[in-house]
Amino acid sequence: MRVWWTTAYYELVKISRMRSVLAILIGMPLLLILLLGSAFDTEIKQAKVVVFNADQGDMKASIDTFWQEADLGLYIEVLQAKSANDVQDWVREGLADYGVSIPSAFSEKVRSGNAAEWLTFEGRYAEKNIAAEAAVNRYMSSVNLQLAAIRLMGAEQAAEAFGQAGTSASNEAAIAVHNLGMGNSRIFGETTAIQYYSATYLIMFLLYGGMTAVISLINQRESGTLHRLYAIPSSFRIIVFGIVFGACMLAALQAIVVILFTTYVYDVNWGGHYGAIALICLLATAAGVGLAITVASFVHNKKSTQTMFSIIVLSMTFLSGGMVTGIENMVGGANKLTINHWASSTLRAIMNGSSQTEVWQGIGVLSLIALGLLIVAVVRLPKVVKRHA
Amino acid sequence: MSLVIFRDVVKKYDMVITVNHLQFTIGEGEIFGLLGPNGAGKSTSIQMLSGLLSLSSGDILVDGFSIQKQPLEVKRRIGLVPQELAIYESLTARENVTFFGKLYGLRGALLRDRVDEALQFVGLLEKAKEKPSTFSGGMKRRLNIACAIMHRPKLIIMDEPTVGIDPQSRNHILESIRTLNKLGSTVIYTSHYMEEVEAICTRIGILDQGKLIACGTKDELKRQAGQGEKLIFEIDRRSEASYKEISEHPGVKHLEERDQGLTLEVAVKESSSILQDLLFIIQKHGIHLRKLTRVEPNLESLFLQMTGRTLRDE
Numbered sequence A: 001m002r003v004w005w006t007t008a009y010y011e012l013v014k015i016s017r018m019r020s021v022l023a024i025l026i027g028m029p030l031l032l033i034l035l036l037g038s039a040f041d042t043e044i045k046q047a048k049v050v051v052f053n054a055d056q057g058d059m060k061a062s063i064d065t066f067w068q069e070a071d072l073g074l075y076i077e078v079l080q081a082k083s084a085n086d087v088q089d090w091v092r093e094g095l096a097d098y099g100v101s102i103p104s105a106f107s108e109k110v111r112s113g114n115a116a117e118w119l120t121f122e123g124r125y126a127e128k129n130i131a132a133e134a135a136v137n138r139y140m141s142s143v144n145l146q147l148a149a150i151r152l153m154g155a156e157q158a159a160e161a162f163g164q165a166g167t168s169a170s171n172e173a174a175i176a177v178h179n180l181g182m183g184n185s186r187i188f189g190e191t192t193a194i195q196y197y198s199a200t201y202l203i204m205f206l207l208y209g210g211m212t213a214v215i216s217l218i219n220q221r222e223s224g225t226l227h228r229l230y231a232i233p234s235s236f237r238i239i240v241f242g243i244v245f246g247a248c249m250l251a252a253l254q255a256i257v258v259i260l261f262t263t264y265v266y267d268v269n270w271g272g273h274y275g276a277i278a279l280i281c282l283l284a285t286a287a288g289v290g291l292a293i294t295v296a297s298f299v300h301n302k303k304s305t306q307t308m309f310s311i312i313v314l315s316m317t318f319l320s321g322g323m324v325t326g327i328e329n330m331v332g333g334a335n336k337l338t339i340n341h342w343a344s345s346t347l348r349a350i351m352n353g354s355s356q357t358e359v360w361q362g363i364g365v366l367s368l369i370a371l372g373l374l375i376v377a378v379v380r381l382p383k384v385v386k387r388h389a
Numbered sequence B: 001m002s003l004v005i006f007r008d009v010v011k012k013y014d015m016v017i018t019v020n021h022l023q024f025t026i027g028e029g030e031i032f033g034l035l036g037p038n039g040a041g042k043s044t045s046i047q048m049l050s051g052l053l054s055l056s057s058g059d060i061l062v063d064g065f066s067i068q069k070q071p072l073e074v075k076r077r078i079g080l081v082p083q084e085l086a087i088y089e090s091l092t093a094r095e096n097v098t099f100f101g102k103l104y105g106l107r108g109a110l111l112r113d114r115v116d117e118a119l120q121f122v123g124l125l126e127k128a129k130e131k132p133s134t135f136s137g138g139m140k141r142r143l144n145i146a147c148a149i150m151h152r153p154k155l156i157i158m159d160e161p162t163v164g165i166d167p168q169s170r171n172h173i174l175e176s177i178r179t180l181n182k183l184g185s186t187v188i189y190t191s192h193y194m195e196e197v198e199a200i201c202t203r204i205g206i207l208d209q210g211k212l213i214a215c216g217t218k219d220e221l222k223r224q225a226g227q228g229e230k231l232i233f234e235i236d237r238r239s240e241a242s243y244k245e246i247s248e249h250p251g252v253k254h255l256e257e258r259d260q261g262l263t264l265e266v267a268v269k270e271s272s273s274i275l276q277d278l279l280f281i282i283q284k285h286g287i288h289l290r291k292l293t294r295v296e297p298n299l300e301s302l303f304l305q306m307t308g309r310t311l312r313d314e
Helices: A002-016 A019-040 A060-067 A084-092 A106-111 A126-153 A155-162 A193-223 A225-230 A236-264 A274-299 A302-319 A339-351 A356-385 B042-049 B071-076 B093-103 B108-121 B137-149 B167-182 B194-200 B218-225 B240-247 B271-284 B299-307
Strands: A047-053 A076-080 A098-102 A119-122 B002-013 B016-027 B031-035 B057-062 B078-081 B155-159 B186-190 B203-208 B211-216 B229-235 B252-258 B263-268 B289-295
Touching (some): A002 A019, A002 A236, A002 B093, A047 A084, A106 A126, A193 A225, A193 A274, A193 A302, A193 A356, A225 A236, A236 A274, A236 A356, A274 A356, A339 A356, B002 B186, B016 B186, B016 B211, B042 B057, B042 B186, B194 B299, B203 B299, B240 B263, B240 B271
Parallel strands (some): A047 A098, B031 B186
Antiparallel strands (some): A098 A119
16 A cells, blocks of 8 residues: 555656646646637627617507517627617626617508608627527517508508517527527537537546556656666565556646636536536546557557557547547447447447436446456566566 | 575576576685676576565575565565666755655654764765765765665675776775675675676676586686686797697696797696796797786676676677
């Protein structure tokens, strides 16, 4: 225990002093998550629209109902102002993203077949202006249709034709949100782009954490320090386990930093269940260590191990959809043979609140993969850590 | 009393025997030099003694404990200074020594005292907070030693500890070894530098092709090899008569001419008893002596005679 803890602790100290390694293991996933998450995140944030409805005619109620529609509420938060001046002021001061002022004679003008319009005030954010204008245009299209009918058929017939004129514009959603380049399909499943890439790159870099442990072993073997450690009164497996555990502590630190940073800075919702998330990270790291030891036992030197391991991890990330989303549907189930698939999809299942059964099934498969790789690693370990094995 | 006993030790890699029925003892308090050309089996022997390699057969006892049956007890009594610089560049000198101290079970004030003592011993206490990456080769070698001695082992194994360092650091290391020995540690020392082995070792074992071909003090080895001294006469002219008379002298083992007969190399059993006779012969023939040199046998020549190779032969 003493030897194990001492080697683990000093391993963590040694790795933590290598700034380039820390930058890669912690900085890179955060950067990739930010870049890819932002690039593909098409979610429109709710726009605050301040409305003053001065209309006193028969369309007043239907206008108020329109602004309270549930599907509009997904994208627009309606604020009520007490005057047209308030609307203008709120937008100018940034208290609202967009302003709408409905004149008092609006219903009357519509009913008499005259041109009728709302006064709108744009705010500073283009995407929020677009969302609010989409809502206004939707209502105004319906009104224009009524005006055309009145001019053609007369007010009474038109009113009959439309039933209660000016009610809810239609049952279609006011604003449709689709993902870039993929039409109506939801390429990130039930998660947002940033959630998707947070899960993907956390797992990919945890696998690299496993490689860090093995590279440290190879470095120490080549410098002779590992050989010297075998001369101390302890078993070589305890020493090696200590070194690997030290690197795994760094992986744990890496996971904590990535999860906390993405939660508080990128606003990523990890879905709670932090025990299950920790377990998934642990299993991914263990699988990474197992895989790296297995690879190193066949290729013998540091550079080849790094190259081979990187190829395998990047391939697994690609096959599991970590680089090109939706690729998993085109690879004929090959994605299910990767560590990344089971780890990332289980993390995403936690994020989108899937059933416990689904989460634990994913963890179960991941456990089996990690166990299998660790068994192979234990058998092959002497090839990696001993010079004459 | 013997601290180390090699008992018919054999090491085979596949079918190749690298250590062949090795059998010798090292007494407590000795500085034992292990010599041999590359591939002689000395590194393999040291690795088996340190518990880094398993034995194919035989046994090694250290302080009465068997490396086969009680490896941890043996390891507790050993401090290994490997040939490589087995230190961590990202840790400071103090952290390096502390790390190894903790692995040997030292804690608290005792650990701090021993770390200071070891760093002081190798002359690095003032550099304790610096990382080895800023050290010279000699300083790194000294830190390599500090890591091995801080738990005060009974047996210190030094595998080529002076490779590639400046003369000042070499002298410091050799002096340190003598001091460690005086403080009670037994030392096993391997080196390619014969003069170092001659200077500090109380006994020497010569390994060749996995076998111990000679073992003893320097004088005992010379006697075993039957090697004597050499007298070199540089004279002003060659004389056939004097050559014949010298070569027939009963104290002369071998005579060789060089420089067209102007240099005579005379191998003798013991120079002091026949030097006067030889000088008389030279004078008798009217030859003027320009220079006389007396050469004592050294380990290099002894090694060459015993193995047919120099120590640095590949």
